[in-house]
Amino acid sequence: MIRLTNVSKHYGPDTRALEHVSLNIKPGEFVSIVGQSGSGKTTLAKLLFAEEMATKGKIVVGDWDISKIARSQVPTLRRQIGVVFQDFKLLQRKTVYENVAFALQVAGEKSKRIRDIVPQVLKIVGLHDKTHRYPRQLSGGEQQRVSIARSLVHRPKILVADEPTGNLDTIHAHEIIQLLKKINEYGTTVVLVTHDRDIVNSLKKRVISLAEGRVVSDIQHGKYVLS
Amino acid sequence: MSVYLSIMRAIKFTFQNILRNFWLSFITLTIFILTLVTVNAVLFVNVVAQEVLESVEERVEVTIYFQPEATEDLVKSAQGYLRGFGQVRDVQFVSAQDALDSFKERHGADEIVLASLEEIGSNPFGNALVVSTNSTDDFEFILDAIETPEYASYIKEKDFTDYEVIIERIDSLSSRVRLAGFALAALFAFIAVLIIFNTIRVAIYVHRDEIGIMKLVGANDWFVRAPFLLEAALYSLGAAVLMAIMMFLFLHFSQDWLIGYFGDSHADVNAYFVDNGPVIFLTEFGVLAVLSLLTTAYAMRRYLRV
Ligand SMILES: Nc1ncnc2c1ncn2[C@@H]1O[C@H](COP(=O)(O)OP(=O)(O)OP(=O)(O)O)[C@@H](O)[C@H]1O
Numbered sequence: 101m102i103r104l105t106n107v108s109k110h111y112g113p114d115t116r117a118l119e120h121v122s123l124n125i126k127p128g129e130f131v132s133i134v135g136q137s138g139s140g141k142t143t144l145a146k147l148l149f150a151e152e153m154a155t156k157g158k159i160v161v162g163d164w165d166i167s168k169i170a171r172s173q174v175p176t177l178r179r180q181i182g183v184v185f186q187d188f189k190l191l192q193r194k195t196v197y198e199n200v201a202f203a204l205q206v207a208g209e210k211s212k213r214i215r216d217i218v219p220q221v222l223k224i225v226g227l228h229d230k231t232h233r234y235p236r237q238l239s240g241g242e243q244q245r246v247s248i249a250r251s252l253v254h255r256p257k258i259l260v261a262d263e264p265t266g267n268l269d270t271i272h273a274h275e276i277i278q279l280l281k282k283i284n285e286y287g288t289t290v291v292l293v294t295h296d297r298d299i300v301n302s303l304k305k306r307v308i309s310l311a312e313g314r315v316v317s318d319i320q321h322g323k324y325v326l327s
Numbered sequence: 328m329s330v331y332l333s334i335m336r337a338i339k340f341t342f343q344n345i346l347r348n349f350w351l352s353f354i355t356l357t358i359f360i361l362t363l364v365t366v367n368a369v370l371f372v373n374v375v376a377q378e379v380l381e382s383v384e385e386r387v388e389v390t391i392y393f394q395p396e397a398t399e400d401l402v403k404s405a406q407g408y409l410r411g412f413g414q415v416r417d418v419q420f421v422s423a424q425d426a427l428d429s430f431k432e433r434h435g436a437d438e439i440v441l442a443s444l445e446e447i448g449s450n451p452f453g454n455a456l457v458v459s460t461n462s463t464d465d466f467e468f469i470l471d472a473i474e475t476p477e478y479a480s481y482i483k484e485k486d487f488t489d490y491e492v493i494i495e496r497i498d499s500l501s502s503r504v505r506l507a508g509f510a511l512a513a514l515f516a517f518i519a520v521l522i523i524f525n526t527i528r529v530a531i532y533v534h535r536d537e538i539g540i541m542k543l544v545g546a547n548d549w550f551v552r553a554p555f556l557l558e559a560a561l562y563s564l565g566a567a568v569l570m571a572i573m574m575f576l577f578l579h580f581s582q583d584w585l586i587g588y589f590g591d592s593h594a595d596v597n598a599y600f601v602d603n604g605p606v607i608f609l610t611e612f613g614v615l616a617v618l619s620l621l622t623t624a625y626a627m628r629r630y631l632r633v
């Protein structure tokens with residue numbers, strides 16, 4: 101599903117965020133990416149949805165070599181990959197419903213389909229009774245669920261989540277992880293970037309550790325191995 | 328993906344942008360309109376100056392006085408000859424008797440003049456032709472043309488009222504007005520470009536989160552750009568339409584004032600704007616739109632990277 105071959109990302113001559121990273125993620129996998137701050141986790145995530153371009157190496161998503169993706173093709177890629185961030189990235193002046201519908205509107209989806217899909221994904225994340233609230237009227241965990249709902253509207257085969265629990269307390273973090281597991285069980289490949297030792301240990305899924313831009317360990321049913 | 332839907336949504340987002348940044352929109356529109364006001368003021372002054380110039384030129388005539396020996400037939404044949412020229416607007420025949428009558432009328436109160444006329448006994452005036460041309464530039468030509476062997480010896484005097492000085496003055500005044508006006512219009516246009524540029528920059532800054540999210544969820548560049556471009560086009564359209572309405576009201580209410588100052592000319596000033604109004608305002612809209620779209624495109628390339 102995702103294959104990186106000898107990928108390097110240099111932001112400048114002295115900032116080598118990733119060096120010779122090779123990894124292969126199979127369809128339906130749930131992979132955690134861990135590592136210390138500055139180890140290149142976010143950079144890796146950004147490469148997957150073409151927010152950044154690799155300096156060297158080859159990245160294949162699905163059957164698609166996105167190493168040299170054309171600008172005009174980026175939107176098409178983004179509609180096939182769901183993305184979730186630590187800071188939710190919700191529009192403050194739009195309601196829960198509108199935030200989710202927005203992702204479909206910008207893709208030119210028909211209004212009728214939007215009216216069908218939005219309640220469905222809001223039900224999956226358990227927010228079907230708060231559709232008309234604004235983000236500021238929701239807890240952090242609820243806001244993150246809105247953002248997850250939005251990432252699901254295109255029925256992505258891959259979901260990339262960069263520290264989705266970073267701003268949440270333990271209980272809400274746990275809820276979000278449960279939700280990601282549920283989405284993974286439906287068949288979506290999940291790439292989770294996280295700092296959280298407890299989460300990684302409780303997941304008992306594959307763990308890839310980065311240090312200074314290199315893969316230092318890659319363990320099935322792994323644990324958080326860094327200090 | 329439906330193009331129609333995308334366009335409708337882009338339009339919706341455009342109006343949201345305009346309304347949510349009401350004061351910014353208002354100021355932008357005002358600057359657009361100020362630019363057009365300057366351009367139209369220059370245009371208006373020009374048209375008025377042109378009309379005044381023409382009405383003065385119309386009044387300029389050259390009078391050709393013939394010797395008393397020149398018969399009415401000869402003078403009338405000269406009249407026909409002159410009428411044959413394209414440059415000539417009209418040739419009026421003034422008989423010797425008419426000339427005497429009007430002279431007496433003008434100097435009726437002057438005893439000495441009347442006494443000296445008595446002394447002469449006969450009518451000292453000959454027949455005359457009063458020629459008006461389409462343009463003051465043609466007088467030279469007419470004065471030369473009449474100097475044929477057939478008529479030359481019968482001509483006593485050629486004289487044209489000295490409007491040349493007035494015409495030159497109006498000419499130089501109106502070209503100075505034009506120059507100052509265009510300089511002012513160019514200045515306003517420059518300021519407008521800066522303001523449009525800044526407006527778009529601020530708008531992009533205000534919407535940067537929204538734009539970032541749009542791009543993250545897979546909006547293509549055109550869907551991100553369209554509302555900003557549409558906004559610029561709408562300001563141009565709004566300014567042109569409001570300017571046309573203001574111009575209409577101005578012409579309507581300035582009618583009395585124009586009659587007072589320029590006599591009949593005012594009708595032509597109005598007619599000019601009635602005839603050319605659509606072209607004027609379409610052009611102004613077009614130029615504004617191109618200007619603001621280019622500015623917007625540039626601001627987006629610099630600050631939006633789309
Ligand atoms: N846009 C950028 N320009 C220049 N350098 C960058 C840029 N983004 C990241 N870097 C550098 O690349 C390296 C990796 O950054 P990255 O954000 O991938 O780390 P991270 O593992 O996500 O860290 P954190 O856990 O703090 O989020 C860092 O040294 C960072 O300073």
Ligand SMILES: [Mg+2]
Pocket residue numbers: 141142143262
């Ligand atoms: Mg990071």
